[in-house]
Amino acid sequence: MAPRLSKRAFGWLDRRFGLGAVLDRLLNDPVPERGGWWYTFGAALFVLFLLQALTGLFLLFYYEPTIERARESVLYIQQEALLGWAVRGFHYWNMVLLVALVGIHLLRTFVSAAYKAPRELTWVLGVLLLLLMVATAYTGVILRWDQAAYFDLVVGLRITELTPVVGPWLAELWRGGEVINPHSLLRTFAFHIFLFPLTLLAVALVHIGLVVLLGQYGSWINYEPDPSGAPLTEEQAASRRKLEEELLDPKSRKVNLPARTTFFWPFHVFKEGVVTFGFFLLDLLLVLWFAAPIEGPVDPATTEYAPASIWFFLFFDQALLLFAGTWLVPAANVVPLLMVLTLALWPWLDSGSEVRPSGRLASLAFMLALIGVIFTFSFMAASRIYNFEFINHP
Ligand code: HEM
Numbered sequence: 001m002a003p004r005l006s007k008r009a010f011g012w013l014d015r016r017f018g019l020g021a022v023l024d025r026l027l028n029d030p031v032p033e034r035g036g037w038w039y040t041f042g043a044a045l046f047v048l049f050l051l052q053a054l055t056g057l058f059l060l061f062y063y064e065p066t067i068e069r070a071r072e073s074v075l076y077i078q079q080e081a082l083l084g085w086a087v088r089g090f091h092y093w094n095m096v097l098l099v100a101l102v103g104i105h106l107l108r109t110f111v112s113a114a115y116k117a118p119r120e121l122t123w124v125l126g127v128l129l130l131l132l133m134v135a136t137a138y139t140g141v142i143l144r145w146d147q148a149a150y151f152d153l154v155v156g157l158r159i160t161e162l163t164p165v166v167g168p169w170l171a172e173l174w175r176g177g178e179v180i181n182p183h184s185l186l187r188t189f190a191f192h193i194f195l196f197p198l199t200l201l202a203v204a205l206v207h208i209g210l211v212v213l214l215g216q217y218g219s220w221i222n223y224e225p226d227p228s229g230a231p232l233t234e235e236q237a238a239s240r241r242k243l244e245e246e247l248l249d250p251k252s253r254k255v256n257l258p259a260r261t262t263f264f265w266p267f268h269v270f271k272e273g274v275v276t277f278g279f280f281l282l283d284l285l286l287v288l289w290f291a292a293p294i295e296g297p298v299d300p301a302t303t304e305y306a307p308a309s310i311w312f313f314l315f316f317d318q319a320l321l322l323f324a325g326t327w328l329v330p331a332a333n334v335v336p337l338l339m340v341l342t343l344a345l346w347p348w349l350d351s352g353s354e355v356r357p358s359g360r361l362a363s364l365a366f367m368l369a370l371i372g373v374i375f376t377f378s379f380m381a382a383s384r385i386y387n388f389e390f391i392n393h394p
Contacts, residue, residue, distance in 0.1 A: 032218030
């Protein structure tokens with residue numbers, strides 16, 4: 001009875017908007033066979049982002065975006081609401097994993113040279129997704145409205161204000177007045193639950209749409225002769241034929257075809273499922289082990305509180321400290337803007353046909369230098385804030 005019903009429902013939908021063709025395009029998509037585990041982070045990101053939206057929705061059942069009640073309502077969720085500690089824990093730790101995963105996915109596509117033509121736009125949208133993810137996470141932390149949140153907002157507004165030309169106007173738009181006031185929290189709330197995540201969702205769908213449209217690139221190993229030299233299995237040959245059909249005219253669109261492909265369903269979906277579930281388990285362990293943080297009530301006048309930036313901005317915190325004074329404006333926004341622009345334009349800066357890492361040493365050196373600076377500055381900031389020895393710091 002049930003299978004017949006679902007078959008009829010499927011037929012009904014298929015006749016109305018070609019569901020079968022849509023599923024065939026998505027599920028029977030040919031994907032590169034070698035190195036498949038590395039190509040699973042994008043899917044994990046998408047699923048964990050949906051989990052983030054779901055836990056965020058449950059938090060909205062109790063959260064109150066007013067400066068009088070925000071922290072109290074978070075404490076209520078943490079201590080009183082049914083499973084509130086778990087929902088809040090997931091929302092917090094999943095955010096940590098999402099930011100880390102965006103970095104991992106960026107590194108994997110960078111090392112693979114997946115940004116090369118015709119996938120430049122996929123990469124540029126990826127850089128936008130990175131910014132949106134960080135902006136969503138940062139605005140979320142402010143909603144707690146504890147000491148850390150308040151000082152995070154102060155620093156964010158100050159950096160915005162220092163932006164040449166539009167800075168003061170942007171900062172006032174965000175603050176909702178000359179000084180921090182109830183509108184500042186309400187506007188940060190609007191950015192966190194509406195503007196950033198919805199833009200992120202829309203951009204992510206176009207990003208993934210491009211991956212389907214252009215065919216997944218994978219990595220350089222898929223374009224070298226298979227070391228085993230084994231003939232293609234029936235499955236591989238069928239997926240390869242389908243890829244050629246789907247890309248219509250691969251030559252005119254400069255799409256390289258991988259030597260061996262397999263079908264997205266069930267082979268790649270299985271790998272994506274395992275990796276996504278692994279991250280979910282990690283989330284669960286973190287939720288069970290560590291409570292999401294919350295500090296004391298906001299006291300702007302305090303002289304005893306030493307503000308510490310959120311972990312993914314520690315490197316930025318250190319840069320601001322090192323270059324305080326004459327170099328503050330470049331350190332606060334000109335240099336970060338140039339870094340993001342360089343990253344976004346990398347497909348045009350490294351546009352040659354070479355895809356192997358050994359032939360792209362300049363690209364790897366650039367990425368290593370970027371990671372080196374971020375990690376060194378982050379450790380310097382952490383050693384200053386949490387008082388452990390790293391290297392001499394101011
Ligand atoms: C919310 C954030 C993001 C989501 C949900 C997302 C999702 C995905 C998915 C599902 C794929 C296909 C599977 C895979 O290769 O893992 C993919 C591929 C890709 N992503 Fe992302 N991504 C995100 C962020 C980024 C970032 C930050 C970058 C780089 C700046 C990036 C660059 C790419 C590129 C170049 C590909 C093509 C890979 C290929 O064809 O092999 N993505 N992304």
